[in-house]
Structure formats: C-alpha cells, structure tokens
Amino acid sequence: MTPGFQALTEKEKETLRLLVDGHDAKSMARHLGLSVHTVNERLRDARRKMAVSSSREAARKLRAIEQRDAEYRGDRLSGDAFAVADRDESAAPVDASRMVRRIGWVFGGIVMSLSLALFALASWSGPTDAPAAPQSAAQPAASPETAVVETARAWLxxxxxxDWNGSWNATGQAFKALNTSDRWAEVSRSVRPPLGAVLSREAASEEAVPAPPYGYRMVKFRTRFANKAGAVETLSLVREGGAWRVVGYTID
Known part of the structure; x- marks a missing residue:
C-alpha cells in the first residue's frame, strides 16, 4: 500500500479521481462547486500525504491502488455477488455513493486520446434492472449473438x-451523469474519425462482471480500422428500463 493512501480524505480522493480523468483545476472546481483555490489545496494536501512531487502522480497511484482493491474484491465476491439479481426489484434504491466506494473507481469519466477512448462506469444514478443470468467467466460470444452483444454492436x-447525439442518447444513466452530449461529441470527433473506416469487427467475448448492485456485462470486439489494425474495443453495459445500455467504452 502506498504510504499516505489511508490518510487521504474522501474529498481528496474525489479530486484526484477527477484529475486522472482529464479535468484541470478550473473544470474540477466547476464540477465540485468549489473555488480553484480550494481544489489546489486539496491537491497539495494529497501530494503531501502520498509523498509525491506532482498531483498527477498522486492521482495515478490512487487509481492503481483502487483498481487492485476492486480486483481483489471482485475475486472475493465472485461466488455471491450475483445473488442480488434475485432480490425484489421494488426494494429501496441503491446508495450510489456507497456503491462507487465499493467498486473502487475501477473506471473513470472521460479519458481519451488517439489510442484510447474511455467513457466508463463511475457511478450509478438510481436503481437498475437485474440482468439475465450471469456468466461466471469470459466466454466467446455465442452465435447467434446475445442481446448484449447485439446492443453493443448497434451502439458502435x-x-x-x-452520430454523436444518437450514441449519447443510447447510453445509460451513469454515462450521462458524467458526460454531457456536447462533451461526448467534442471528444469523440477528436478520436474516432482519425481511426478511419471499420474494415472488420468480430465479437471476441462477453463477460459478466460482479459489481453492486447487479453487476454489468463487458463485451470485447476485435476490430480492424483503416488506420489502426488489431484494435480491441471494450464496452460495459448495464440493464436499465428493460434494455441494455452502454456505460463504458475503450479502444486499445
């Protein structure tokens, strides 16, 4: 465990997470409803506690620690996590902030470059429908394709x-809570067109991932773009309102 990690407050962690997701001090201040001065104070305190020289280094270390913690919890929960799928869906809504802490910020908000496009699950705004019976491990996508894979392919x-507006409208609550349609369009224009046309796209796997409250599905495609061969597209989907919705997307 990195020295000082346990000394970080939740507010300092929140600020570091926004930093690693691509925000600067001004956008973090707007997002948190704080002054830039307060944001910089949080970053300074986090650097001191993490014993690093830069805020970005502190943010990267926090992300790495929380990802390891989430993977460990996933291993521990793999036998029981999906039992919640059988719960009464009329139960009280899940506390989204508590759920995010348990997931450990596996994903982020917006982190995009020519080699990476990440719009992923970071919070859940309200209850979701329980998904169909989960798979216990990654498996090759079935033929004919499952509803999850078909939804992912249609979104792609x-x-x-x-169609930035159409793709944004087809995302889930968590995605929309973090990314406005304008922001999605702005960043997508800088990332997707340079890859060129899709020459081939093959469904590689569909995996059920244990995470509160009902888990989510991760679908991978092996894709060949005109300007990027051997790409892997990964989408995360959750069940909302009786339909699958995309809440995460990466291109590696």
Missing part, C-alpha cells in the same frame, strides 16, 4: 456513423 454503428 452509431459511433462509426459519427
């Missing part, structure tokens, strides 16, 4: 067609 078609 919107992105391929540069």
């Amino acid at each position: 078609a919107l992105v391929d067609g540069e």
Whole structure:
C-alpha cells in the first residue's frame, strides 16, 4: 500500500479521481462547486500525504491502488455477488455513493486520446434492472449473438456513423451523469474519425462482471480500422428500463 493512501480524505480522493480523468483545476472546481483555490489545496494536501512531487502522480497511484482493491474484491465476491439479481426489484434504491466506494473507481469519466477512448462506469444514478443470468467467466460470444452483444454492436454503428447525439442518447444513466452530449461529441470527433473506416469487427467475448448492485456485462470486439489494425474495443453495459445500455467504452 502506498504510504499516505489511508490518510487521504474522501474529498481528496474525489479530486484526484477527477484529475486522472482529464479535468484541470478550473473544470474540477466547476464540477465540485468549489473555488480553484480550494481544489489546489486539496491537491497539495494529497501530494503531501502520498509523498509525491506532482498531483498527477498522486492521482495515478490512487487509481492503481483502487483498481487492485476492486480486483481483489471482485475475486472475493465472485461466488455471491450475483445473488442480488434475485432480490425484489421494488426494494429501496441503491446508495450510489456507497456503491462507487465499493467498486473502487475501477473506471473513470472521460479519458481519451488517439489510442484510447474511455467513457466508463463511475457511478450509478438510481436503481437498475437485474440482468439475465450471469456468466461466471469470459466466454466467446455465442452465435447467434446475445442481446448484449447485439446492443453493443448497434451502439458502435452509431459511433462509426459519427452520430454523436444518437450514441449519447443510447447510453445509460451513469454515462450521462458524467458526460454531457456536447462533451461526448467534442471528444469523440477528436478520436474516432482519425481511426478511419471499420474494415472488420468480430465479437471476441462477453463477460459478466460482479459489481453492486447487479453487476454489468463487458463485451470485447476485435476490430480492424483503416488506420489502426488489431484494435480491441471494450464496452460495459448495464440493464436499465428493460434494455441494455452502454456505460463504458475503450479502444486499445
């Protein structure tokens, strides 16, 4: 465990998470409803506690620690996590902030470059429907494709067609809570078109991932773009309102 990690307050962790997701001090201040001075104070205190020289280094270390913690919890929960799928869906809504702490910030808000496009699950705003019976491990996508894979493929078609508004509308609550349609369009334009046309896209796997409250599905495609061969597209989907919704997307 990195020295000082346990000394970080939740507010300091929140600020570091926004930093590693691509925010600067001004956008963090707007997001948190704080002054830039307060944001910088949080970052300074976090650097001191983590014993690092830069805020970005502190943010990266926090992300790495929380990812390891989430993976460990996932291993521990793999036998029981999906028992919640059988719960009464009329139960009280899940506390989203508590759920995010348990997941450990496996994902972020917006982190995009020409090699990486990440819009991923970071919070859950309200209850979701329990998904169908989960798979215990990654498996090759079945033929014919499952509803999850079909939904993921249809969403990618919107992105391929540069239908930014349509693709944003097809995302889940968690995605929309973190990314406005304008922001999604702005960043997508800088990332997707340079990859060129899709020459081939093959469903590689569909995996059920244990995470509160009901888990989510991760679908991977092996994709060949005109300007990038051997890419792997990963989408995270949750069940909302009787339909699958995309809440995470990466291109590696």
